[in-house]
Amino acid sequence: MTDVIPQPRRMTAHEGDFFELGPDTRVAAGAGTERTERWLRATLGAATGLPLAPGTRDGAVEGDTVRLSLDGGLSTEGYRLVVEPTGVHLTGGGPAGLFWGAQTLRQLLGPDAFRRAPLPGGRWRLPPVRIEDAPRFPWRGLMLDVARHFMPKDGVLRYLDLMAAHKLNVLHFHLTDDQGWRVEIKRHPKLTETGSWRARTKYGHRASPLWEEKPHGGYYTQDDIREIVAYAAERNITVVPEIDVPGHSQAAIAAYPELGNTDVVDTTALSVWDTWGVSPNVLAPTEATLRFYEGVFEELLALFPSEFIHIGGDECPKDQWRRSATAQARIEELALADEDELQAWFVQHFDTWLAERGRRLIGWDEILEGGLAKGAAVASWRGYAGGVAAARAGHDVVMCPEQQVYLDHRQHAGEDEPVPIGFVRTLEDVYRFEPVPAELTADESGHVLGTQANVWTEVMENQARVDYQTFPRLAAFAEVAWSALPAPADRDFAGFERRMAVHYGRLDALGVAYRPPGGPLPWQRRPGVLGRPIDGPPPDK
Structure with missing residues (x-):
């Protein structure tokens, strides 16, 4: 019982x-x-x-x-x-x-x-x-990246059911990146005609010499999106879409080369990126680019009734802007100090645009650099620091630090872990995660809307791999997000493990290909596929 x-x-x-x-x-x-x-x-x-x-x-x-x-x-x-x-x-x-x-x-x-x-x-x-x-936090989320590896609609609906079973209530739907554009935009059909598929895919970490030499792709029609949003609403889950700007945009530039920095690179030669990492090809800071993405967001707002719209805003290399006469002219015109302020201007444009339409912008913690409007919220991924800074500045925060709740990170130090990425983050590590930084005052802590676990899919090529990386750790995360638990050091992990012994039976009944407590099953391993292990403890918050 x-x-x-x-x-x-x-x-x-x-x-x-x-x-x-x-x-x-x-x-x-x-x-x-x-x-x-x-x-x-x-x-x-x-x-x-x-x-x-x-x-x-x-x-x-x-x-x-x-x-x-x-x-x-x-x-x-x-x-x-x-x-x-x-x-x-x-x-x-x-x-x-x-x-x-x-x-x-x-x-x-x-x-x-x-x-x-x-x-x-x-x-x-x-x-x-x-x-x-009753829940501890109003935002109990799962970020699902369908841009790196596409998840067909039925898989998304299945994950909504899995979220509901764990009382999670926000699906952060990562729909675009350098490696693919996954949502139909009717006024810009090439985003899916060209941007939704790539010719081949890096197999494993970007240092791996292996390639899957076949096209990969897929996208959701607008009716698919309406179905997903309605299915989520029946389960009291809000779907928050993410469209990345101004970085992580090579798929969009491949579809519409004029979106890129055409005065420094031949954007007509670009294709959807087939490897991992951070592409140098970013959006040009022009009025035409702003109008293009306003059109994208107009269609998006009609599909997603969520209060928040995620605009990414992370990992935007500035090299092309430094070399671009167009970008430099924009910096001078706006009396900006440098390229970092140019990115802040780009983000603030959509902050204002969304606010005028009754929505709220949320983005990764890089959007703090340059200042934000009061209504914008921050997803703190580079540790706790961004969340602390945002809360102290009066912004709402969703805590999702890479060092604690990135579920693409490996679950054990064993050599048989499939494509080992990042830090070792065990079931117990996730169970002892604390979303509210201790250094915040009571008033500042009130800005922590909640927390989410992030599932980045560079090395998750199918549903079974997503299951393996996500479960059982998502069950531990769900308890952190929902329950009024003691301080991390005082949490009863042994008791949680006893309850998990029963919960594994529920996951079995649901057909979840989770990581067994004793380690990966033979067919869950990926021998010879390079990951990116990081030695040593994670950085302090």
């Missing part, structure tokens, strides 16, 4: 018999609970084979009933779950809280409740318990 992940705030066991779902069990759904009602019938109905027929909607209590209701006295994402021998009452502070409570109910039914069809002889019993729960 105590194996729920993420760990609830309060869980009290009662004496008495279990409540057992059976053919006569009904779901009585009160006003405002329709989304969770649909999910329960579809998901638990498939796993159990039970009809879960509608009960009364007038609030009357019936025996053998799962009752759903809302209570404005709870926090919006909070819930209360009471299981008694005669029935179940699940109450949410809002539709989201009710849905997260349904995820807990599913876990209490056992791992087979995560299957898509019932196994023979299954019994569906809930222990007598009272759970009161």
